[in-house]
Amino acid sequence: MKPQFQKLLKQSGVKGNVTRVKKVSGGSINDAYLVETDLQRFFMKLNEASPARFFALEAQGLALIKSTRTMDVPDVIGYSDEPGESFLLLEWVSGHRTEHTDKLLGERLAAMHQTSGEQHGYSEATFIGTLQQPNSWYDSWLPYYRDCRLKTQLQLGIERNVIHVQRREKLEKLLVRIDRWIPNNISPAYLHGDLWGGNWIVGEHGAPYFIDPSFLFGDRHFDIAFTELFGGFSTSFYEAYKATFPIADYYKDCKPLYQLFYLLVHLNLFGEVYGSNVDRILRYYVGD
Numbered sequence: 001m002k003p004q005f006q007k008l009l010k011q012s013g014v015k016g017n018v019t020r021v022k023k024v025s026g027g028s029i030n031d032a033y034l035v036e037t038d039l040q041r042f043f044m045k046l047n048e049a050s051p052a053r054f055f056a057l058e059a060q061g062l063a064l065i066k067s068t069r070t071m072d073v074p075d076v077i078g079y080s081d082e083p084g085e086s087f088l089l090l091e092w093v094s095g096h097r098t099e100h101t102d103k104l105l106g107e108r109l110a111a112m113h114q115t116s117g118e119q120h121g122y123s124e125a126t127f128i129g130t131l132q133q134p135n136s137w138y139d140s141w142l143p144y145y146r147d148c149r150l151k152t153q154l155q156l157g158i159e160r161n162v163i164h165v166q167r168r169e170k171l172e173k174l175l176v177r178i179d180r181w182i183p184n185n186i187s188p189a190y191l192h193g194d195l196w197g198g199n200w201i202v203g204e205h206g207a208p209y210f211i212d213p214s215f216l217f218g219d220r221h222f223d224i225a226f227t228e229l230f231g232g233f234s235t236s237f238y239e240a241y242k243a244t245f246p247i248a249d250y251y252k253d254c255k256p257l258y259q260l261f262y263l264l265v266h267l268n269l270f271g272e273v274y275g276s277n278v279d280r281i282l283r284y285y286v287g288d
Contacts, residue, residue, distance in 0.1 A: 005035050005044065012078025012089050015039065029130055034092065041092035042077060050086040055079040057126050058088060061193070061215030068190055070111035072209045098206030102233075105200065105208040106240030109192075113220035113245055117188045120144040120218050128194060128214045128265050131156065141186040141219050145261075146178055153264035162267050162275070170282040174257075177286070181253045188217035195223045197232015221251045225258035256281045 006018045016037035026032020030045040047054065062073045074090040121144045122135040134152055138144035154171050157163030163171065192199065193214035203209050224247070227233045241247075260281045267274040 005033070008044070008078075008080075008085075008087050008089065009035065009037065009042070011080065014042070014077060014089070030088075035089075043074065043090045043092050045088040045090075047086050048084050050081060051127070051130075051132065053081055053124075054127060055081050055086055055088040057124075057215075058212065061126075061213035062210075064190060064215055065112065065192070065210055065213060068112050068115040070115065071108045072203060072207055074209060074211065093201055093203045093209050095203040095206060097202050101202055101206040101208055102236040103240040104206070105233075106237040106242075107244050108208065109195075109223070110241045110244035113189045113191075113223070115190045117190065117217035120186075120188045120216075121148060122216045126193075126214055126216070129269055131265060131268060133214065135216065140184045141188070142179055142182050142184045144218065145182065145222075146175055149261050150175060150178075150264070153261060153268060156268050157264060160268055162271060167275075167279065167282065170279075170286050173286045174282060178257065181250070181257055181285070182219075183250055186219045189220040191216050191218050191220065191223050193223070195226050196230050197227075219258075220245070221248065221254065222258045222261075224251070225255045226262050228255065229259045229262055256284060 002018045002021060005021050009016075009018065014037070016039035018035060019038055020034070020036040022034045022036075024032050024034050024043075026043075026045060030047040030050075033044045033046070035042045035044050045055070056079060059076045059079050062076055065071055066073050074093050077089040077091065079088045080086055119137040119139060120141045121138050123137070125135055126133045134148055136144075136148060138148075150171070154163060154168070154175075158168060192210055193216050194212060195210075199210065199212045201209050201211055224241070227237075260278065263274050263278050263281070267278055
């Protein structure tokens with residue numbers, strides 16, 4: 001095993017000899033490893049079957065978040081999307097949570113969200129989990145969210161036979177009415193795009209780090225809505241975020257609509273176990 005990792009480190013411009021390789025937790029999509037050399041430690045993801053530009057896009061997202069100078073991310077040492085040899089090499093980040101960690105996470109996410117791009121969306125297709133996410137540039141958030149996000153998941157759900165006739169009819173009805181709840185005049189903030197509790201870690205001195213982004217420019221409340229879907233974020237986090245960047249009044253009306261996207265993603269990835277939550281949101285907005 002060591003020669004393979006030695007080769008990939010050398011390919012990334014890393015000096016030193018690999019002394020230890022240990023498999024670690026790193027999500028369900030990739031194999032993840034702690035790689036130690038006689039000089040330093042690294043985190044490496046391997047995925048021999050990864051799609052084209054899979055790791056390039058992750059590296060791109062980390063670089064964009066880093067460019068805001070608000071939220072820490074692991075440094076990208078190297079990556080490749082060559083078939084059979086796809087990997088992402090990052091600095092090794094480890095630390096212990098402190099009493100300030102959650103507050104810092106809220107403050108720094110709010111600061112990142114105060115950084116704006118010029119348009120909504122992204123320049124190319126990205127990934128949400130293992131699903132490809134088509135993108136384009138839009139002047140307004142609403143049509144981007146409706147057309148690139150919800151319609152894409154609707155079509156995929158039809159193809160995968162997880163969106164039956166009644167569910168499809170309600171989703172299509174919702175798409176026609178969605179401008180009742182989501183405003184158009186929204187600033188295109190820098191977003192993580194896949195911000196659940198497993199996609200941030202703790203580094204030295206309790207500093208929070210973002211990992212595994214599915215980057216886009218859009219409504220900052222899209223990130224916040226996902227943090228509230230599956231939990232993993234404390235009251236201190238939300239209090240610090242709101243103190244730095246107050247939540248807009250319209251959020252209460254559109255939060256379930258933003259969570260709907262992530263539930264549709266999970267429905268398409270994992271099946272009907274998420275169907276009842278999708279249907280609950282559809283009933284709320286379009287009725288029975």
